Amino acid sequence: MPKNVFDVCIVGSGAGGGTLAAHLAQSGVKVAVVEGGPPVNTRTDFNTHALPFDFTNRHIPTMKPGKPGFGSERARGVGGKTMLWNAVALRLSHRDFKGYTIDGAGADWPIDYPDMAPYYDRIEREVGVCGNRDGLEDLPDGIYLEPAPLKLGDLLLQRGGKELGIPIIHTRKATLTRATQTRPACHYCGNCMAGCDVAAKYNSADVHLAPAMKTGRLAIFSNSVVREVVVSKENRATGVRYLHRVTGKEGEIHARCVAVACACVQSVGLLLMSESRLYPQGLANSSGQLGRNFIPHFNSGVEGFLTEMIGRPVVNDEGFIDHAYLPSYMHAQKRDYARSFGVQIYTGIRRTTGWAREVPGFGAAYKQSVKQRFPAYVSFQCFGEMIPNQQSFIQLDKTQKDEYGLYPVKATAVQQENEGKIYEAMTKASVDILQRAGGEVLTVSNFQEPTFNHQLGGCRMGSDARTSVVDAFCRSHDVPNLYVVDGSVFPSSSEKNPTLTIMALAARTADHISDRFRKGEIA
Amino acid sequence: MTSRREALKIIGAVGVTCAFPFSANELYGQHVHPPGHGAPQEAQPGVPFAPRFFTQMQMPVIARLTDLIIPATDTPGAAAAGVPEYIDLVVNEDPKLQTIFREGLPGLDKTSESRFATSTFLQLTEAQQVEILTSLSESAAAGDAAFFNAIKSLTADGYYTSRIGLLQELGYNGDAYLAAFPASSIPEH
Numbered sequence: 001m002p003k004n005v006f007d008v009c010i011v012g013s014g015a016g017g018g019t020l021a022a023h024l025a026q027s028g029v030k031v032a033v034v035e036g037g038p039p040v041n042t043r044t045d046f047n048t049h050a051l052p053f054d055f056t057n058r059h060i061p062t063m064k065p066g067k068p069g070f071g072s073e074r075a076r077g078v079g080g081k082t083m084l085w086n087a088v089a090l091r092l093s094h095r096d097f098k099g100y101t102i103d104g105a106g107a108d109w110p111i112d113y114p115d116m117a118p119y120y121d122r123i124e125r126e127v128g129v130c131g132n133r134d135g136l137e138d139l140p141d142g143i144y145l146e147p148a149p150l151k152l153g154d155l156l157l158q159r160g161g162k163e164l165g166i167p168i169i170h171t172r173k174a175t176l177t178r179a180t181q182t183r184p185a186c187h188y189c190g191n192c193m194a195g196c197d198v199a200a201k202y203n204s205a206d207v208h209l210a211p212a213m214k215t216g217r218l219a220i221f222s223n224s225v226v227r228e229v230v231v232s233k234e235n236r237a238t239g240v241r242y243l244h245r246v247t248g249k250e251g252e253i254h255a256r257c258v259a260v261a262c263a264c265v266q267s268v269g270l271l272l273m274s275e276s277r278l279y280p281q282g283l284a285n286s287s288g289q290l291g292r293n294f295i296p297h298f299n300s301g302v303e304g305f306l307t308e309m310i311g312r313p314v315v316n317d318e319g320f321i322d323h324a325y326l327p328s329y330m331h332a333q334k335r336d337y338a339r340s341f342g343v344q345i346y347t348g349i350r351r352t353t354g355w356a357r358e359v360p361g362f363g364a365a366y367k368q369s370v371k372q373r374f375p376a377y378v379s380f381q382c383f384g385e386m387i388p389n390q391q392s393f394i395q396l397d398k399t400q401k402d403e404y405g406l407y408p409v410k411a412t413a414v415q416q417e418n419e420g421k422i423y424e425a426m427t428k429a430s431v432d433i434l435q436r437a438g439g440e441v442l443t444v445s446n447f448q449e450p451t452f453n454h455q456l457g458g459c460r461m462g463s464d465a466r467t468s469v470v471d472a473f474c475r476s477h478d479v480p481n482l483y484v485v486d487g488s489v490f491p492s493s494s495e496k497n498p499t500l501t502i503m504a505l506a507a508r509t510a511d512h513i514s515d516r517f518r519k520g521e522i523a
Numbered sequence: 524m525t526s527r528r529e530a531l532k533i534i535g536a537v538g539v540t541c542a543f544p545f546s547a548n549e550l551y552g553q554h555v556h557p558p559g560h561g562a563p564q565e566a567q568p569g570v571p572f573a574p575r576f577f578t579q580m581q582m583p584v585i586a587r588l589t590d591l592i593i594p595a596t597d598t599p600g601a602a603a604a605g606v607p608e609y610i611d612l613v614v615n616e617d618p619k620l621q622t623i624f625r626e627g628l629p630g631l632d633k634t635s636e637s638r639f640a641t642s643t644f645l646q647l648t649e650a651q652q653v654e655i656l657t658s659l660s661e662s663a664a665a666g667d668a669a670f671f672n673a674i675k676s677l678t679a680d681g682y683y684t685s686r687i688g689l690l691q692e693l694g695y696n697g698d699a700y701l702a703a704f705p706a707s708s709i710p711e712h
Contacts, residue, residue, distance in 0.1 A: 049698055051686075051689065051698065052684035052689070053684060053685050053686045053689065056609075056612060057609075057612055057613070058609065058680070058681070058684040058685075148704050149704050149705070149706040149707065150707065151707060152707040152709065155707055155708070155709045156709060159709065187700040187701060187702070188700070188701040188704050189697070189698055189699065189700055189701075190697045190698060191698065313694075314693065314694040314695065314696060315696075316696045316697050316699055316701065317704075317705070317707075318697040318698075319704050350693075350695050350696075350697045351689075351695070351697065351698075353679075353680075353683035353684060353688075353689065353693070354680065356679040356680075356682075356683045357675060357676040357679040357680060359679075362591065362592040362593075362656065362660065362675060363591065363592070363594060363653065364594050364596055366592070366593070367593050367594065367596060367692070368596075370679075370683070370693075371692060371693060374693045374694070374695075
């Protein structure tokens with residue numbers, strides 16, 4: 001055996017990889033995290049407080065001048081997408097895990113809510129999630145810090161929704177509304193997605209990886225773009241081969257177990273690139289299912305203005321961006337589609353001024369109209385669950401190579417009939433609420449120009465090795481010491497933001513892996 | 524009307540919210556990437572602006588158009604907020620917009636000639652200029668509509684992301700720290 005062999009090598013350092021690494025290291029397992037991007041310091045490296053006019057093109061770059069990071073999907077930075085996420089942290093419900101059983105579409109998860117509940121508890125305690133306990137069937141309550149108050153616009157919309165029988169609740173976010181011993185409370189500057197410079201918002205680098213370093217059992221290999229997971233003749237994963245992002249030098253890390261956690265599309269890409277004699281169609285792909293069942297969320301959007309707020313004085317209420325959420329409520333209603341949708345509600349958003357081009361007219365009257373509507377702007381961002389279909393998949397683009405000499409990964413998502421019906425329903429619900437709350441609609445998005453968010457699927461979790469890629473513990477059906485721990489394993493996506501579930505899955509997988517080490521099942 | 528998708532892209536470029544369906548990379552990494560990316564915008568006093576796309580003759584026309592769309596009122600208008608320079612930067616990077624302006628700008632002078640027997644748009648009275656802009660905005664002809672939408676959208680984008688537009692005109696006051704988020708209340712209906 002080579003001299004330096006880790007127990008577990010984890011590719012990726014975001015919500016999945018970071019949580020998995022921390023939990024394993026805390027339990028006594030020796031871990032290597034391999035991240036394509038550089039180390040980034042959330043306190044100093046991001047353009048957290050920049051404004052558009054600080055830049056000639058009004059485009060605020062992610063990183064401060066001279067700070068490397070987030071240059072490509074293959075090489076973001078230590079902490080991955082959690083450095084820039086919006087922190088919405090929702091639990092999936094029984095309906096989300098067993099959607100196929102309930103409405104006959106898509107696929108069930110091989111696990112159910114009771115399997116995940118203890119891990120949701122653990123993650124919420126660990127990272128800090130604020131929210132209100134609403135007692136909803138479709139959105140299980142968790143262990144919460146007090147919610148951030150709803151904004152004035154949220155309350156007006158909530159009242160409109162109530163009149164229509166549509167619930168609007170406090171959003172739930174992995175952002176601290178109360179200081180902990182190590183992290184301050186949110187100061188409501190409104191820059192969450194530009195990188196929270198005090199780490200009041202969860203990111204895996206500060207909340208999971210940094211404390212795990214203190215165990216002495218975690219090593220982070222940054223700037224290391226993994227090109228291949230290596231599998232022995234005996235069908236065991238033995239480590240990874242990587243290219244150094246800056247020097248271009250090749251390297252190899254040896255481990256007794258490998259976990260791929262580089263965010264859905266890139267994880268599928270890495271497995272597809274890891275072809276071998278044993279796995280000519282890509283690693284862990286004896287089923288031919290790798291890359292199939294790609295089910296990102298699809299979005300619609302409605303923008304408008306709350307009449308009651310037009311012309312009011314501008315107040316500083318950007319808060320931590322969206323404070324209100326419309327949870328799935330469709331299951332109690334008669335409807336002609338499978339699954340559901342949820343809506344993130346944005347009021348008091350002051351830096352987004354792109355809507356001004358849609359306000360009619362020009363001249364002094366136009367200028368006045370925009371100014372009066374500035375405090376009243378409202379945006380609904382709707383998220384629908386997609387049912388897997390044959391046209392939606394992830395594959396390598398073998399016609400070209402990227403800056404690392406690797407095939408780019410290409411994801412294709414096509415909406416079908418059920419998506420169309422959800423799209424219509426979620427868009428209509430948003431328009432109805434806005435109008436009932438006394439508002440004017442500015443723009444409504446168009447189904448023919450689809451937008452997607454939250455990459456999910458591609459390494460479906462299931463109990464049948466012929467129709468899925470990993471088992472209920474995120475372990476490859478093909479290779480017994482290979483795991484995939486990110487959004488790619490979701491068999492059904494739910495309409496809910498996936499990150500909390502990815503973290504809970506990672507914690508559950510960590511328990512499973514350390515248990516196998518204890519039992520001597522991993523050599 | 525700009526398609527929503529286009530609008531969202533612009534919002535992504537000029538806003539900083541997560542409200543829109545882009546991954547962080549897309550949100551921060553698309554739409555316009557002119558050179559000088561990352562450099563502060565502050566104009567250098569005394570140094571004349573050297574346009575990248577438009578000619579020195581065309582810049583006053585662009586400035587006039589932006590001021591017709593967002594005029595000076597109790598706050599400065601678009602030209603004073605540096606919008607013409609912003610538009611030059613964006614159009615220089617966008618071949619589609621270039622085509623629209625190549626056709627649209629000479630069209631202004633032609634209309635000035637045919638409608639008011641005046642050889643250039645800049646020589647018209649303000650009322651005449653407004654009349655031309657109004658008919659462009661109401662025109663059923665694709666070229667006219669595209670030209671009006673382009674100049675209006677770029678003016679709105681540039682103005683409301685400028686220091687003058689965002690801070691002075693709109694009164695943006697966020698990005699300040701709050702010790703606690705203030706609770707609001709409304710009466711029940």
